[in-house]
Amino acid sequence: MIIQKEIILPAFPRGFHLITGLVMAQMPPLPEAGLLHLFIRHTSAGICINENADPTVLIDFETVFNRMVPEGQPYYRHTIEGSDDMPAHIKSVLAGAEVTIPVTSGKLSLGTWQGIYLCEFRNHGGQRRLTATLIS
Amino acid sequence: MIIQKEIILPAFPRGFHLITGLVMAQMPPLPEAGLLHLFIRHTSAGICINENADPTVLIDFETVFNRMVPEGQPYYRHTIEGSDDMPAHIKSVLAGAEVTIPVTSGKLSLGTWQGIYLCEFRNHGGQRRLTATLIS
Amino acid sequence: MIIQKEIILPAFPRGFHLITGLVMAQMPPLPEAGLLHLFIRHTSAGICINENADPTVLIDFETVFNRMVPEGQPYYRHTIEGSDDMPAHIKSVLAGAEVTIPVTSGKLSLGTWQGIYLCEFRNHGGQRRLTATLIS
Numbered sequence: 413m414i415i416q417k418e419i420i421l422p423a424f425p426r427g428f429h430l431i432t433g434l435v436m437a438q439m440p441p442l443p444e445a446g447l448l449h450l451f452i453r454h455t456s457a458g459i460c461i462n463e464n465a466d467p468t469v470l471i472d473f474e475t476v477f478n479r480m481v482p483e484g485q486p487y488y489r490h491t492i493e494g495s496d497d498m499p500a501h502i503k504s505v506l507a508g509a510e511v512t513i514p515v516t517s518g519k520l521s522l523g524t525w526q527g528i529y530l531c532e533f534r535n536h537g538g539q540r541r542l543t544a545t546l547i548s
Numbered sequence: 549m550i551i552q553k554e555i556i557l558p559a560f561p562r563g564f565h566l567i568t569g570l571v572m573a574q575m576p577p578l579p580e581a582g583l584l585h586l587f588i589r590h591t592s593a594g595i596c597i598n599e600n601a602d603p604t605v606l607i608d609f610e611t612v613f614n615r616m617v618p619e620g621q622p623y624y625r626h627t628i629e630g631s632d633d634m635p636a637h638i639k640s641v642l643a644g645a646e647v648t649i650p651v652t653s654g655k656l657s658l659g660t661w662q663g664i665y666l667c668e669f670r671n672h673g674g675q676r677r678l679t680a681t682l683i684s
Numbered sequence: 685m686i687i688q689k690e691i692i693l694p695a696f697p698r699g700f701h702l703i704t705g706l707v708m709a710q711m712p713p714l715p716e717a718g719l720l721h722l723f724i725r726h727t728s729a730g731i732c733i734n735e736n737a738d739p740t741v742l743i744d745f746e747t748v749f750n751r752m753v754p755e756g757q758p759y760y761r762h763t764i765e766g767s768d769d770m771p772a773h774i775k776s777v778l779a780g781a782e783v784t785i786p787v788t789s790g791k792l793s794l795g796t797w798q799g800i801y802l803c804e805f806r807n808h809g810g811q812r813r814l815t816a817t818l819i820s
Contacts, residue, residue, distance in 0.1 A: 414581045414684060416557040416652060425757045445686045447721060447817055449583060451650050453659030455599045462779045468761040469773055475759050476774050480616065480752065487611050489604040501605055502612050502670060505596045505643055507777055509662075512648060512784060514723050514815040516688060521815050523725030528779075543657050545583055547819060548686060550820065551715045552788060585719060587786050589795030591735045616752065623747050625740040637741055637746050641732045643777055645798075648784060679786040679793050681719055683819060 415440060419450075419542040424532045426496075428470040432527040436520070439544060446515040446548030454539045456500035456534050458507030464527030477503050477533075500533030507531045515548070551576060551682040555586075559675055560668045562632070564606040568663045572656070575680060582651040582684030589677045592645030592670050593634035597661030600663030613639050613669075643667045651684070687712060691722075691814040696804045698768070700734075700742040704799045707814070708792070715820030718787040720729075723815045728772035728806050731814070736799030736812030749775050772805035779803045788819070 419438045421431065435450065442448070452459045463469040481499040490498045511528060514521035529538065555574045557567065571586065578584070583620035588595045599605040617635040626634045647664065666676065691710045693703065707722065714720070724731045735741045757788040762770045783800065786793035802812065 414583075416581050416650065445688050445817075447686075447819070449648055449650065451648070451657070453657070453662065455597070455659070455661050457704055461727070461781050462773050462777055472760055472762050472770050473774060473777070476753060479759075481612060487615075488608055490602055490608050492602075498605065498608050500693065501598055502609060504731050505598055505609070508644065508780065509597050510648055512721055512723070512782055514688065516815070521723070521725070523727070523813070525727050526725065541659070543652070545581075546649050547583070548778065550719075552717050552786065583782055585786065587784070587793070589793070589798065591733070591795070591797050617748060621752075624744055626738055626744050634741065634744050637734050638745060641734055641745070644780065645733050646784055677795070679788070681786050682715075683719070 413548050415546040416464055417544045421530060421540045423538045424530060426504065426532050426535050428473040429530045430464055430527045430531065431530045432464065442515045442518045443539050443546065443548030444518060446546060447512050448515055448520065449510065449512045449545040451510045451543045453543060456458055456497060456504055457537055457540050458504045458509060458531035459511055460507045460528055460529050461511055461526050463525050465470060465525060503533045549684050553593065555678040557666060557676045557678065560666055562668050562671050563658045564609040565666045565668065566600055566663045567666045568600065571664055578651045579684030580654060582682060583648050584634060584656065585646065585648045585660055585681040586648045586678045592633060592640055592643060592665055593673055593676050594640045594667035595647055595666050596643045596667060597647055597662050598665055599661050601661060632671045639669045660661045685820050687818040689816045691816055693802060693812045694808045696802060698804050699743040701802045701804065702736055702799045703716050703802045707800055711816060713788045714790045715792060715818065718818060718820030719760050719784050720787055720792065721782065721784045721817040722791065723782045725813045725815060728769060728776055729809055729812050730776045730781060730803035731783055732779045732803060733783055733798050734801055735796060735797050768807045775805045
């Protein structure tokens with residue numbers, strides 16, 4: 413069985429944000445066994461899974477991604493949408509645009525320390541749309 | 549229902565290439581709701597999703613990936629297949645070897661600006677084989 | 685049909701390790717057509733697909749990931765779990781926490797040179813748990 417749902421996330425500031433609760437609040441009851449696929453329909457934001465406890469982890473992600481893909485370098489050619497745009501495209505590929513999470517006994521089968529991240533790579537990204545697909 | 553199909557991509561030059569049209573031309577009609585999984589059966593190329601409009605984005609991806617994983621460094625030990633080979637393996641992991649895309653109302657549920665990229669990391673990669681799996 | 689199974693991997697030393705055989709030894713017979721989803725329930729290790737033949741490839745992955753996300757930098761704020769911890773979180777996002785592999789004719793449809801990697805990014809990561817989900 414396939415259930416699909418569009419999820420609209422409110423605008424977040426640039427950075428990494430835990431959205432597990434926000435996403436699950438918009439989902440129907442989960443099946444006994446299956447997979448939840450979340451797909452972000454944008455090219456300058458990402459979605460991935462990592463540590464859900466210490467807020468400094470989120471800050472360090474932002475710091476390190478900015479160092480890995482620095483802005484304002486002379487070699488960029490796609491610059492018309494602002495200095496944060498092309499780095500955002502590359503960071504989006506590095507973090508990924510989708511996650512697939514096992515569903516077991518009606519719950520996400522995440523590890524104790526895992527949560528879902530929205531990675532907002534634009535300075536003013538605005539609302540972001542996800543497509544959620546449940547397979548069971 | 550599961551439908552599987554092998555897709556053979558023609559040889560592309562090194563770089564990032566939009567292949568949405570090429571892939572979809574080889575797919576059967578898409579279901580009302582489901583997922584399309586695309587998997588590249590190689591370790592020195594990747595497949596990912598990003599911006600489908602401005603060709604300079606593709607050029608900047610190539611530039612930045614080359615800077616993130618530079619060739620010809622003294623610390624590489626796997627060098628027998630050429631200086632582009634080991635960096636290609638690492639770039640393949642960074643970009644990813646697979647994408648899963650929601651299918652809604654008989655179409656890929658991509659965002660307006662999203663397209664499927666083949667990331668050819670070898671100088672002479674030749675044809676590349678994908679396995680497409682449709683779940684509905 | 686959905687089949688789910690928890691797989692426990694023994695402790696591996698820090699680095700990249702081929703685990704295709706270990707994983708498949710714990711799986712039931714594979715279906716004629718489907719997908720195998722493997723998900724690692726940790727935030728400081730990863731799972732990805734790459735070259736299965738030359739052991740120096742695994743060494744080069746470790747070298748390059750350490751250079752891309754160096755330890756002990758003054759900009760890290762999440763340092764209480766050791767200098768290898770925060771870099772491990774970031775590497776886990778870069779490598780990914782999951783793979784989905786096509787299953788065809790009762791076998792993983794991997795390319796000739798592809799294998800499944802456990803990416804152990806901690807110095808002492810201990811056992812790692814995977815959730816395997818088979819869809820057919």
